[in-house]
Amino acid sequence: MLNFWRNGWLSTATVLIMTVTLVVWTSIFLLNVVLTSVLDVLVEKVDISVYFNLGAKEMDILALKSKLEGMGEVNSVEYISAEQALPIFKKRHADNDIFIKSLQEIGINPLEASLNILAKNLSQYPAITAFLNQDQYKGIITNITYTENKDAIDRLSNIIKVLRESGVAASLILAFIAFLVAFNTVRLAIYSAREEITVMKLVGASNWFVRGPFIVEGVLHGVVASIISFMIVIPGIGFLGPKLFDFLPNINLVSYIGDNFWPLLLFQTLGGIILGVFSSWVAVRKYLKV
Amino acid sequence: MSRLPSSDLPGDFYFGKIPTYTAMIRFEHVSKIYNSHSVALKSVSFEVKPQEFVSVVGRSGAGKSTLLKLLIAEEKPTGGRIFFNKQNILKMPAKELPFLRRQIGAVFQDFKLLPNKTAYENVAFAMEVAGKSEAEIQNDVGRVLDLVGLKNKKDNFPRELSGGEKQRVAIARAMVHRPSVIVADEPTGNLDPINTWDIIRLLIKINELGTTVILATHDKEIINALERRVVSLENGVVSRDENPGRYILS
Numbered sequence: 001m002l003n004f005w006r007n008g009w010l011s012t013a014t015v016l017i018m019t020v021t022l023v024v025w026t027s028i029f030l031l032n033v034v035l036t037s038v039l040d041v042l043v044e045k046v047d048i049s050v051y052f053n054l055g056a057k058e059m060d061i062l063a064l065k066s067k068l069e070g071m072g073e074v075n076s077v078e079y080i081s082a083e084q085a086l087p088i089f090k091k092r093h094a095d096n097d098i099f100i101k102s103l104q105e106i107g108i109n110p111l112e113a114s115l116n117i118l119a120k121n122l123s124q125y126p127a128i129t130a131f132l133n134q135d136q137y138k139g140i141i142t143n144i145t146y147t148e149n150k151d152a153i154d155r156l157s158n159i160i161k162v163l164r165e166s167g168v169a170a171s172l173i174l175a176f177i178a179f180l181v182a183f184n185t186v187r188l189a190i191y192s193a194r195e196e197i198t199v200m201k202l203v204g205a206s207n208w209f210v211r212g213p214f215i216v217e218g219v220l221h222g223v224v225a226s227i228i229s230f231m232i233v234i235p236g237i238g239f240l241g242p243k244l245f246d247f248l249p250n251i252n253l254v255s256y257i258g259d260n261f262w263p264l265l266l267f268q269t270l271g272g273i274i275l276g277v278f279s280s281w282v283a284v285r286k287y288l289k290v
Numbered sequence: 291m292s293r294l295p296s297s298d299l300p301g302d303f304y305f306g307k308i309p310t311y312t313a314m315i316r317f318e319h320v321s322k323i324y325n326s327h328s329v330a331l332k333s334v335s336f337e338v339k340p341q342e343f344v345s346v347v348g349r350s351g352a353g354k355s356t357l358l359k360l361l362i363a364e365e366k367p368t369g370g371r372i373f374f375n376k377q378n379i380l381k382m383p384a385k386e387l388p389f390l391r392r393q394i395g396a397v398f399q400d401f402k403l404l405p406n407k408t409a410y411e412n413v414a415f416a417m418e419v420a421g422k423s424e425a426e427i428q429n430d431v432g433r434v435l436d437l438v439g440l441k442n443k444k445d446n447f448p449r450e451l452s453g454g455e456k457q458r459v460a461i462a463r464a465m466v467h468r469p470s471v472i473v474a475d476e477p478t479g480n481l482d483p484i485n486t487w488d489i490i491r492l493l494i495k496i497n498e499l500g501t502t503v504i505l506a507t508h509d510k511e512i513i514n515a516l517e518r519r520v521v522s523l524e525n526g527v528v529s530r531d532e533n534p535g536r537y538i539l540s
Contacts, residue, residue, distance in 0.1 A: 199402045202364065203463060204391035205419040207384075290364055 010189045011221065018225035019232070021182040022272055026233050026264070028171045034244070034251055035167050039160050041250045043122055046153055048146040050132055051112040054082075056140035058113070064137065065115055071131065073124035078116040085111040112142060122157035179275065186221075186279035190214060194287045201290040211284050218280035222272030229272070230265060313337040313373070314470065314502055315361065320370030322356050322526075330356040332526040333370065338504060340470070343497045345513050346506040347537055348523035354506035357523070358475045361504070362396050363387050375470075392420055395464025399476035401456045403448040409459045410435065410444040416463045434462045438492060454485030461492060471502040478509060486512070513537040 052061055061079065068077045080088070086109050093099040103110075119125050129146045146153065190197075193214075200210045234257065241253035257264065315338040322330040330353045338344050346354050359365040360372060363379055372379050379390060403412050410431060417427045435441050438458040448456055457477055464472055474493060478486040490512055497503045507513065513520055513536065520535025521528060530538060 195402070196404055199404055200415075200419060201388075202362065202391060202396055202402065203416040203419055204388040204467065206388045209419055 010192065011217075014185050014189050015221050015225050015228070017185040018182045018221055018272060018275060019228045021178040021275065022225055022229035022268055023232055024178040025175055025271060026229065026268060028174055030233075030237070030253065030256075032167060032171055033256060034248075034253065035163065037251045038248060039163060041248075042156065042160065044118070046122060046125075046156060047116050047118045048125055048129065048144060048149070050115045050117065050141055050145075051143040052114065052140050053142045054112060056113065060140055061113055061115065068115070068117060068128070068131075071128070073119055073121070073127055075118045075120045077118075080114050080116065082109050082111050082113045085109075085114065122153060122160065125153060182275055183279045183282075186218070186276065187283040190280065190283035190287070197284065197287040198290050201288065207288050210288060211281070214280040214284045215277055218276030218278075219273050220276075222274070222276035223269060225276075226265075226269040226272035229268060312339055314340045314342075314375060315504075316371075316373040317357075317360075318371040318373070320357075320360065320367045320372060322353070322360065322365065323368045329526050331360075331367070331523075334523075334526070334528055335370075336521055336528060336531055338471075338502060341497070341500055341502055343494070343503045343516070343518040344505070345516060345518060345520045345535075346504065346523060347508060347513055347520055347539070349508060349539065352523040353526045354508075354523055355475050358396070358473050358504065358506055361473055362391055362394050388419075392467040393469050393471070395461075395467060395469040395472045397457070397460050397464050397472065397474040397477045399479040401448070401453075401460045401480075403456055403459055403463075405448055408445050408447055409440055409451065409455075409462075412448070412459055413463045413466050416466050420467065430466055431462075434466045435459075437465065437495075438462045452485065453481045454488055457481065457485070457489050458492065461489070461496070465496065465501075469501065471504065472496060474503065474505045476507055477505070478507065478512070490516070510537040 058081065065077050065079050068074050089111055090100065090103070117128060119128055125146050129144055132141060132144055197210055237253050237257050241257070245252055245254070317334050317336055319333045319335055321332055321334070324330060334353075334357065346357060348354050356365065360367050361374070361379075363382070366380065374390065374394070382390060404415065407415060413431045413434060414427050417430065422430075431444075432441070435444050438461055440455060440458050440462065443451060443455060446455075448459070451459065457480075461472070461474075461477075472493070477493070478489050481489065486509070493503050493505060494516075517534040519533035520530065520537070522530040522535070522537075522539060524539060
């Protein structure tokens with residue numbers, strides 16, 4: 001405890017390095033939160049639509065809908081009847097005179113009823129499409145949009161997969177580098193105390209008597225570093241969050257932090273303590289072998 | 291030459307218990323081989339009785355320091371057995387080593403004092419390590435600093451003390467557990483002649499108060515003036531063991 005203040009300079013350096021490490025860890029974590037939500041938004045934008053010919057009975061379509069809903073791969077199914085499709089179509093093309101005029105010309109509702117299917121995972125669309133391509137449905141289905149958009153969906157699916165994997169890999173590597181820097185700083189700090197440790201051992205100190213103060217110091221460093229790190233991260237989010245919100249309206253980091261304040265603080269403090277204690281433990285062990 | 295007079299140090303500090311066995315420390319065919327080019331000790335055997343004053347002499351590199359390091363288990367031998375009070379210290383579990391080291395006080399050439407602690411704190415520290423109470427520490431540290439003649443310098447940091455004074459603090463630290471043995475490895479190696487004799491007189495005083503002393507040195511004058519038992523080491527083997535002995539190396 002006394003050492004924390006006596007070795008003021010060394011403690012400051014250690015705490016600062018640990019703070020940087022914790023800021024890097026938290027930033028990586030928040031970046032992953034952002035990346036995941038961006039990808040989730042993208043995935044939700046992909047769905048497939050199944051169009052039914054005008055003769056298909058609503059009963060049959062609803063039967064198919066409930067079958068689809070029973071499938072493990074399917075997230076949600078939305079039924080849009082021909083009647084519902086008309087106002088949607090009109091609204092979507094309100095500024096397009098030719099479409100609106102053509103509709104008026106025809107006089108009847110030419111639109112087909114459809115099911116919008118959202119899979120749980122991009123890679124599950126082929127399975128869903130295969131299910132819809134069974135002979136028994138051939139008579140009522142006119143068109144499945146997956147067949148048209150297959151290439152685009154596959155490509156997006158691949159990109160998202162690569163982004164997720166490389167995001168995780170890059171995060172792990174960066175987090176590990178940050179850990180190594182902090183770990184080596186603590187080792188250097190304890191290296192400077194190696195003679196003291198040897199003397200303690202030679203006058204008959206038990207390992208725990210020597211280790212104890214360093215562990216306590218590790219905890220203190222961790223807690224102080226996590227507090228400073230939080231004082232950097234929170235204003236940082238306050239500054240960057242709104243800018244990001246302008247870009248990606250689906251992602252509100254400020255409210256994310258607001259919702260997860262305590263867990264974030266807890267995990268950061270735990271991270272700091274584990275980092276400090278682990279580093280001290282390993283570093284002291286080397287000099288205890290006297 | 292007559293024996294050195296013991297100094298006028300206060301003698302009210304009790305040391306050691308009176309042991310009942312004849313051999314307090316026994317080295318049995320102890321070898322220490324660092325590698326094929328560096329053999330520190332080759333099958334060294336000898337005994338030390340309670341309250342003896344034994345000097346271990348030899349040139350630099352003869353294995354004196356290694357011998358003492360083996361006794362306080364700072365290093366492990368490559369062969370042989372070492373007994374302290376009939377206990378084989380090589381078989382001692384690591385968690386019992388602290389207790390061994392509290393029974394064997396060690397003094398080093400480079401003092402090994404903690405620079406950011408005062409003389410008092412350096413000695414008190416050895417008692418804190420053993421979990422002694424604050425009252426006990428205050429009482430014993432005061433007495434032992436008195437014994438080594440540093441009562442008025444107890445609040446000085448090592449950098450404010452002379453070499454001889456630093457070694458006195460180190461001896462006080464070694465004595466504070468009331469060990470049955472003091473092991474001193476070249477304790478005067480860094481000191482001028484006057485301080486050297488002060489330290490040697492202090493070790494004699496401690497020995498006369500009942501504590502076994504093992505002194506490693508290559509100082510011929512000291513050995514010849516002491517007229518105590520001398521174990522000579524040459525190239526890692528015991529070449530002579532005489533009581534009283536003189537400094538004779540071939």
